[in-house]
Amino acid sequence: MQKNLIIGLFITFFIVGISFWLIFSQIPFISISQLFVKLHKGYLFLSLLSLWLFHTCDTLRVWLISRAIGINYSPFYGYLISVVSTFGATITPAHVG
Numbered sequence: 001m002q003k004n005l006i007i008g009l010f011i012t013f014f015i016v017g018i019s020f021w022l023i024f025s026q027i028p029f030i031s032i033s034q035l036f037v038k039l040h041k042g043y044l045f046l047s048l049l050s051l052w053l054f055h056t057c058d059t060l061r062v063w064l065i066s067r068a069i070g071i072n073y074s075p076f077y078g079y080l081i082s083v084v085s086t087f088g089a090t091i092t093p094a095h096v097g
Contacts, residue, residue, distance in 0.1 A: 005080075055079055055082045055083065055086075058078075058082040058085075059075060059078035059079050059081075059082050060078075062078050062081055062082065063075065063078045
């Protein structure tokens with residue numbers, strides 16, 4: 001399982017890296033640097049905190065359900081399930097039509 005997870009993460013980071021490279025190669029560098037300067041750090045922090053809280057609550061929910069049916073796994077695996085489920089829910093509508 002560890003080998004498949006590492007290979008999957010490598011492929012994911014490769015695709016994300018190519019996507020960012022394509023996006024940033026089309027946008028002038030000056031506008032990106034100005035964007036980061038004008039970005040409100042408080043809102044960025046709150047959005048990341050909200051994302052972390054969502055995945056933590058989702059992990060606890062899945063962890064409690066799995067313990068009730070007798071399956072034990074680590075919290076890291078719960079976070080992995082939560083992130084993969086969120087990714088699947090986000091990508092699936094794009095492939096429907």
